[in-house]
Amino acid sequence: MAERSNSEEVKLLGMWASPFSRRIEIALTLKGVSYEFLEQDITNKSSLLLQLNPVNKMIPVLVHNGKPISESLVILEYIDETWRDNPILPQDPYERTMARFWSKFVDEQIYVTAMKVVGKTGKERDAVVEATRDLLMFLEKELVGKDFLGGKSLGFVDIVATLVAFWLMRTEEIVGVKVVPVEKFPEIHRWVKNLLGNDVIKKCIPPEDEHLKYIRARMEKLNIKSA
Amino acid sequence: MATEDVKLIGSWASVYVMRARIALHLKSISYEFLQETYGSKSELLLKSNPVHKKMPVLIHADKPVCESNIIVHYIDEAWNSSGPSILPSHPYDRAIARFWAAYIDDQWFISVRSILTAQGDEEKKAAIAQVEERTKLLEKAFNDCSQGKPFFNGDHIGYLDIALGSFLGWWRVVELDANHKFLDETKTPSLVKWAERFCDDPAVKPIMPEITKLAEFARKLFPKPQA
DSSP states (O other): OOSSOTTOOEEEEEOTTOHHHHHHHHHHHHTTOOOEEEEOOTTSOOHHHHHHOTTTOOSOEEEETTEEEESHHHHHHHHHHHOOSSOSSOSSHHHHHHHHHHHHHIIIIIIHHHHTTTTOOHHHHHHHHHHHHHHHHHHHHHTTTOSBTTBSSOOHHHHHHHHIIIIITTTHHHHTSOSSOTTTOHHHHHHHHHHHTOHHHHHHSOOHHHHHHHHHHHHHHTTOOOO | OOOOOEEEEEOTTOHHHHHHHHHHHHTTOOOEEEEOOTTOOOHHHHHHOTTTOOSOEEEETTEEEESHHHHHHHHHHHTTTSSOOSSOSSHHHHHHHHHHHHHIIIIIHHHHHHHHHOOHHHHHHHHHHHHHHHHHHHHHHHHHHHTTSSBTTBSSOOHHHHHHHTTHHHHHHHHHHHTOOSSOTTTOHHHHHHHHHHHHSTTTGGGSOOHHHHHHHHHHHSOOOOO
16 A cells, blocks of 8 residues: 555645744654645744644644644654654554653653743742753653664654754753753763754754744843843 | 553542543453552652652553553553554544543643632633633534544544543532533533443443542642631
């Protein structure tokens, strides 16, 4: 049965600077799936986005043969189940479970806590930085003896955790605090180097200069001081 | 399969524990139910779930699985040759079920909970209005997913039925507290009938907590300020 027929239509409504959008691009590219990328202005949402994701009105939205799927972790599982080449989730049920667990942890714990660093100062900021580091320690421990969170090769959790490698860690210089210093997190730093050794990752993450410019501009707009 | 060593750490009142129990019942898996005492966390819980320190935790052959929806996925995959399938079989249907399960936890439940924690009438009214709006979406989701069949999952209860249905006891407690019916024959006719069928299901009936017991427990968890 052909998995990639010429009539397959894959579109991705996304945003170039969003970690949730980029992770979908990584997954599709790893599997060799061609797709049409529809850049969205999240400050002025298109009628297409509102029509395809009326519940949450957010990107990313994957549209496969006209059918929309929303929520990045849901989309990633759909991609893995639909295009079977280069699986991103492990086969073993227990390992799949752990992959889902850590991915949820990255999105619901690390991301939510780390976001609170922005715009805070002094003791308040110190407390949030500490809280973020406590959470990152779990990832640090997971990486001991492994090249990637997925083991020998890039997997589901690595794709999700690019949020840490190329968003959280990139914004350190803008926010003015090293949330993930190499002395405390040698494994995470080693893992980031491994990620950068992967062609698909290199291709699919936002270009650094543009990305930093964008973040500075956004912080200015929100009246947040950057370093 | 030889008798598996399956334990579940939980409590009779927890929605999330109930999800795991329904899934185990659907697959006819025997398990040891280790009930936590309200107000304290056992050594085993803290050891098995060091990240979140929360129940439920499924322990299968000494390996812990945490997070209710992840546990349900695990039960479906690890015992995929026994009992009915809990997740739908088609990837798109699975994506839709996962999307709504995430919506129920991330958005719908948050607004339900805020009814119980509301300070004053204005806050309560606003919370009630939000739950009304979100429940309307769930009524539509039911009609779309069930396609005229008795459950979200079709002929038998499945992942999304379990995700929402486990809330039914607490939902009733909230209705009593707010003096407001959300599940109503005129507003949500499909969900009303579905709720009856769900509660009658042999995998659910023996473990659905009594409303009076739950209401009493709710008063402990959410004490009203003294007048």
